[in-house]
Amino acid sequence: MTVFTQFWSTYGSVVQFALINMLLGISIYFTLYTGLLSLANAGFMAVGAYVSAILTIHAGTPLPISLLAGAFSAGFIGWLLGLPVLRLRDVYLAIATLGFGEIVRITAVNFDKFSGLTLLGGAQGLDGIPKLTTPAGLIFSLILLSFFLIQFHRSRAGRALAAIRRDENVAATMGIDVAGYKLLAFVLGAFVAGLAGGFSAHLTRFVGPNDFTFSAAVNILAFAVLGGTAHWAGPLLGAAILTVLPEALRFMGEYRGIVNGLILVLVILYLPRGLFNPKWLTRRKEAGHAQA
Amino acid sequence: MKHPIRIFSLLTLLSVLLAACAPAATPTPEAPAATEAPAATEAPAATEAPAMPASNLPAEITLGAVHDLSGATALYGTSIQKGIDLAVKQMNEQKFFGDATTVKVLYEDAAGDPKQAIAAFEKLIANPDVTLILGPTLSSEAKSADPVAQEAKMPIIASSNTAGGITTIGDYIFRTSLPESAVIPNTIKVTKQALSLTKVAVMYGNDDAFTQSGFDVFKAALQAEGVEILTEETFAKGDTDFSAQLTKIQSLAPDAIVISALAEEAANIMLQARTLGITVPFIGGNGFNSPKLAEIAGPAAEGAISGAAWNIASTYPASADFVAAFNTEYGGNPDQFAAQAYTAAWVAAYAIKSADSVDHAAVRDALAQTTGVESPLGFFAFDANRDPVHEPVVLMVKDGKFTVYQP
Amino acid sequence: MFWQQVVNAIWLGAVYSLFSLGYTLVFGVLGILNLAHPSLYMWGAFIGLMCVNAGLPLWLALPLAMIFSGLMGVLLDRIAFKTLRDRNAPHLATLISSIGASIFLISAAQGVFSAQVSRFPFGVFPVKVFTLGPVTITLLQISILAISLAIMLFLRWLLMGTKLGQATRAVAFNPVTAARLGIPVDRVIMQTFFLAGALAGAAGVLLGLAFNAISPFMGGPMNLKGLTVIVLGGLGNIEGAVLGGFILSFSEVMSVAYLSSDLRDAVSFVLLLIILLFRPNGLLGRSSAKRA
Numbered sequence: 001m002t003v004f005t006q007f008w009s010t011y012g013s014v015v016q017f018a019l020i021n022m023l024l025g026i027s028i029y030f031t032l033y034t035g036l037l038s039l040a041n042a043g044f045m046a047v048g049a050y051v052s053a054i055l056t057i058h059a060g061t062p063l064p065i066s067l068l069a070g071a072f073s074a075g076f077i078g079w080l081l082g083l084p085v086l087r088l089r090d091v092y093l094a095i096a097t098l099g100f101g102e103i104v105r106i107t108a109v110n111f112d113k114f115s116g117l118t119l120l121g122g123a124q125g126l127d128g129i130p131k132l133t134t135p136a137g138l139i140f141s142l143i144l145l146s147f148f149l150i151q152f153h154r155s156r157a158g159r160a161l162a163a164i165r166r167d168e169n170v171a172a173t174m175g176i177d178v179a180g181y182k183l184l185a186f187v188l189g190a191f192v193a194g195l196a197g198g199f200s201a202h203l204t205r206f207v208g209p210n211d212f213t214f215s216a217a218v219n220i221l222a223f224a225v226l227g228g229t230a231h232w233a234g235p236l237l238g239a240a241i242l243t244v245l246p247e248a249l250r251f252m253g254e255y256r257g258i259v260n261g262l263i264l265v266l267v268i269l270y271l272p273r274g275l276f277n278p279k280w281l282t283r284r285k286e287a288g289h290a291q292a
Numbered sequence: 293m294k295h296p297i298r299i300f301s302l303l304t305l306l307s308v309l310l311a312a313c314a315p316a317a318t319p320t321p322e323a324p325a326a327t328e329a330p331a332a333t334e335a336p337a338a339t340e341a342p343a344m345p346a347s348n349l350p351a352e353i354t355l356g357a358v359h360d361l362s363g364a365t366a367l368y369g370t371s372i373q374k375g376i377d378l379a380v381k382q383m384n385e386q387k388f389f390g391d392a393t394t395v396k397v398l399y400e401d402a403a404g405d406p407k408q409a410i411a412a413f414e415k416l417i418a419n420p421d422v423t424l425i426l427g428p429t430l431s432s433e434a435k436s437a438d439p440v441a442q443e444a445k446m447p448i449i450a451s452s453n454t455a456g457g458i459t460t461i462g463d464y465i466f467r468t469s470l471p472e473s474a475v476i477p478n479t480i481k482v483t484k485q486a487l488s489l490t491k492v493a494v495m496y497g498n499d500d501a502f503t504q505s506g507f508d509v510f511k512a513a514l515q516a517e518g519v520e521i522l523t524e525e526t527f528a529k530g531d532t533d534f535s536a537q538l539t540k541i542q543s544l545a546p547d548a549i550v551i552s553a554l555a556e557e558a559a560n561i562m563l564q565a566r567t568l569g570i571t572v573p574f575i576g577g578n579g580f581n582s583p584k585l586a587e588i589a590g591p592a593a594e595g596a597i598s599g600a601a602w603n604i605a606s607t608y609p610a611s612a613d614f615v616a617a618f619n620t621e622y623g624g625n626p627d628q629f630a631a632q633a634y635t636a637a638w639v640a641a642y643a644i645k646s647a648d649s650v651d652h653a654a655v656r657d658a659l660a661q662t663t664g665v666e667s668p669l670g671f672f673a674f675d676a677n678r679d680p681v682h683e684p685v686v687l688m689v690k691d692g693k694f695t696v697y698q699p
Numbered sequence: 700m701f702w703q704q705v706v707n708a709i710w711l712g713a714v715y716s717l718f719s720l721g722y723t724l725v726f727g728v729l730g731i732l733n734l735a736h737p738s739l740y741m742w743g744a745f746i747g748l749m750c751v752n753a754g755l756p757l758w759l760a761l762p763l764a765m766i767f768s769g770l771m772g773v774l775l776d777r778i779a780f781k782t783l784r785d786r787n788a789p790h791l792a793t794l795i796s797s798i799g800a801s802i803f804l805i806s807a808a809q810g811v812f813s814a815q816v817s818r819f820p821f822g823v824f825p826v827k828v829f830t831l832g833p834v835t836i837t838l839l840q841i842s843i844l845a846i847s848l849a850i851m852l853f854l855r856w857l858l859m860g861t862k863l864g865q866a867t868r869a870v871a872f873n874p875v876t877a878a879r880l881g882i883p884v885d886r887v888i889m890q891t892f893f894l895a896g897a898l899a900g901a902a903g904v905l906l907g908l909a910f911n912a913i914s915p916f917m918g919g920p921m922n923l924k925g926l927t928v929i930v931l932g933g934l935g936n937i938e939g940a941v942l943g944g945f946i947l948s949f950s951e952v953m954s955v956a957y958l959s960s961d962l963r964d965a966v967s968f969v970l971l972l973i974i975l976l977f978r979p980n981g982l983l984g985r986s987s988a989k990r991a
């Protein structure tokens with residue numbers, strides 16, 4: 001027990017950051033699963049973080065309400081953005097969504113100056129957010145989302161998204177509403193990213209525009225690709241590893257960045273399809289059947 | 293054998309605690325001694341308890357330090373690290389804590405990321421050997437990580453946070469960095485008179501907390517002095533080309549250009565402004581105060597005026613000794629980040645010595661009582677809000693070096 | 700003021716084009732976004748600086764830096780990309796590999812050169828200011844403008860007018876067919892990476908001279924501009940990179956001059972989104988469906 005307390009007092013935040021990043025992993029999984037390369041998640045996270053933090057500070061709303069408001073705002077903006085940009089493909093979509101993320105960041109920087117209000121705090125960010133995020137809340141959300149994902153994959157919508165990823169044109173000829181389902185995936189991703197942003201704001205007690213830069217967007221993509229996009233557990237694994245890795249490498253001192261980069265390259269070279277292999281699950285199932 | 297010592301140190305502790313409740317004017321024990329003993333060169337001649345046979349300090353005092361040692365802000369973190377390392381080296385060389393006690397620093401990198409700052413703070417707080425934490429580098433990191441330290445009652449001494457709302461996080465949070473609000477109004481007042489400013493253009497980085505808060509203070513100070521702001525031009529972190537903003541400023545013909553930027557950015561602004569044929573003076577804040585300004589801008593930096601918390605050209609012994617020691621150690625001049633970090637480490641040392649304990653609460657109370665510690669920044673003391681109290685200076689670049697501005 | 704702003708915009712456009720040419724070249728041939736390109740640019744600047752500090756004249760330091768970063772580009776391909784190509788790994792894996800490589804290269808540069816900002820010594824390039832009526836321009840600015848255009852013409856000639864270019868275009872079109880036709884695909888790829896690396900190195904030295912801000916992190920802010928530029932022009936398109944560079948620079952300079960410098964970056968990204976909505980493959984880009 002004391003070992004656990006010692007561990008928790010040393011690494012409690014790291015574990016919670018990993019859980020938040022797992023949420024972000026799920027958020028980008030929705031779009032990647034549909035074959036969309038979107039880098040808007042950092043921007044959606046910013047929307048969720050600012051909206052929920054402002055509600056908590058100024059309206060005193062309880063955490064779940066703030067979080068949901070943040071997530072719904074992010075989802076709504078995702079819908080507005082998705083309508084026009086989802087016609088783009090591959091890297092063009094990636095850069096367009098990256099541009100959106102930058103617009104969100106620039107808005108956060110300039111909002112107070114142009115509106116004359118004191119709301120977002122400009123470059124200095126928003127501080128004094130109460131620390132309301134708990135590990136239990138994060139774990140609960142993750143379990144809920146995992147159940148949702150399992151159900152979703154079995155649903156009509158889930159199968160439609162898989163078909164779109166395999167071949168958009170074939171899916172369209174099969175009568176699948178490609179544009180509609182793409183938008184659905186995009187909005188779901190935005191919603192979850194907004195939720196993660198809310199959790200993050202109420203954990204670090206601070207939201208600033210520089211938490212949501214280009215590199216934050218690319219990091220989220222790295223969670224999913226390193227973990228593997230074939231199964232939703234992949235991004236979870238990737239997020240956990242990429243959060244813990246820099247902390248675990250602290251003992252390397254000034255060589256931390258070098259080793260961190262090297263590990264990332266090596267893992268992706270040897271496991272280009274990601275760390276998580278969906279076959280693990282089927283094999284275990286087969287083994288289970290054999291036993292029964 | 294042990295009892296008298298313990299009782300004595302208990303008494304010392306109590307007296308410190310008592311002193312903490314007393315009015316701020318009460319001099320701390322080291323104040324009289326410190327006046328003649330610059331920290332940088334020799335061990336303070338006297339301590340609060342010369343008769344004490346042995347100290348209560350452990351064989352090794354561990355200071356934690358959370359700074360940006362990697363990432364784009366490593367520029368400042370590594371400069372700070374040099375300042376701290378130099379201070380600790382001197383403490384150990386001059387046996388500041390006596391023959392039986394040495395000091396070491398545990399560094400944790402925050403990489404400019406508030407999340408990493410929290411993780412680093414937690415790691416150091418969980419380490420029972422760590423007496424206090426020096427850091428973090430950025431105000432945004434402080435706003436995330438300082439509450440963690442405050443809850444754990446771990447004393448924090450920041451040396452580079454200049455934004456408002458840092459030390460108000462709690463009574464365990466101290467800083468040796470003079471906030472911009474204590475530096476800039478004085479600069480504007482002095483330069484307005486000397487240069488008879490009526491209208492200026494302002495340039496600042498609008499996506500950086502340091503440069504934006506500097507701008508806010510500049511704006512208020514200019515308005516208070518009745519100087520007209522012709523235009524507020526902004527740039528983004530990492531920008532290298534400022535010619536569009538400067539061309540616009542040139543067309544408005546200001547009396548001076550007020551810049552809230554870090555030295556590296558400001559240097560390029562100056563170079564490009566002079567190339568465009570802009571001849572008016574530049575006025576800046578703490579961000580200017582780095583040898584990098586003249587190193588990068590060269591002749592373009594001549595005449596640039598900077599408000600600052602620390603003056604590298606000061607003949608004040610503790611400052612001159614610090615600059616000399618820094619040059620011997622690293623082969624280059626220190627910047628203000630290094631000077632303030634060096635001060636923070638020494639302030640910590642004096643507090644630990646006066647508390648004669650590595651207990652967090654005792655050290656905190658001793659820190660709050662800090663007065664008259666000799667430092668490169670002058671006689672160092674904290675005010676009631678745990679911010680530093682000392683006079684800002686106005687400097688001017690002359691022949692590639694900062695000198696005190698004499699209008 | 701207007702004509703000076705036009706000159707500012709032309710000069711900045713040359714800067715953006717120079718940075719982006721190598722970036723887009725790699726994409727044109729291999730279809731991968733090499734996010735380590737900005738790190739080669741940074742290393743090029745440092746090598747040039749080292750040569751000059753060692754007493755070499757600039758005209759020797761520039762080609763040396765180009766050769767060094769060209770070789771670094773080849774090494775980068777051998778280590779981070781070739782294995783993935785051989786295994787026919789998904790493109791996203793390549794993207795993550797390039798991120799890992801870039802973290803490594805930046806951390807290594809910090810280890811070798813420290814985090815401090817450096818500049819070329821005064822007088823390495825003559826400071827000459829020309830004043831023509833209302834307009835001021837320096838010799839360095841004119842040189843960089845000329846070099847950017849020369850490199851663009853050279854690349855165009857190389858790709859369109861030489862045998863090597865023919866082979867490169869064949870590889871870009873379809874590596875499998877190219878290999879069957881007897882084209883040494885691997886060698887062509889190596890040459891491409893050498894060329895792209897050398898271009899990054901040249902940009903590093905020249906922009907290092909122009910902006911006096913050489914640091915391990917100098918590639919980051921440029922990266923976002925570079926990505927915008929190559930997507931605007933059409934990925935893989937040499938003329939597109941130049942066109943994109945000038946569109947971005949004019950948008951930036953004119954919004955500072957006549958709107959507000961606060962809105963400069965927001966205007967650029969909104970412009971990017973609008974252009975992509977009308978031209979989903981950039982201004983001069985081909986349909987990505989055909990490439991795939």
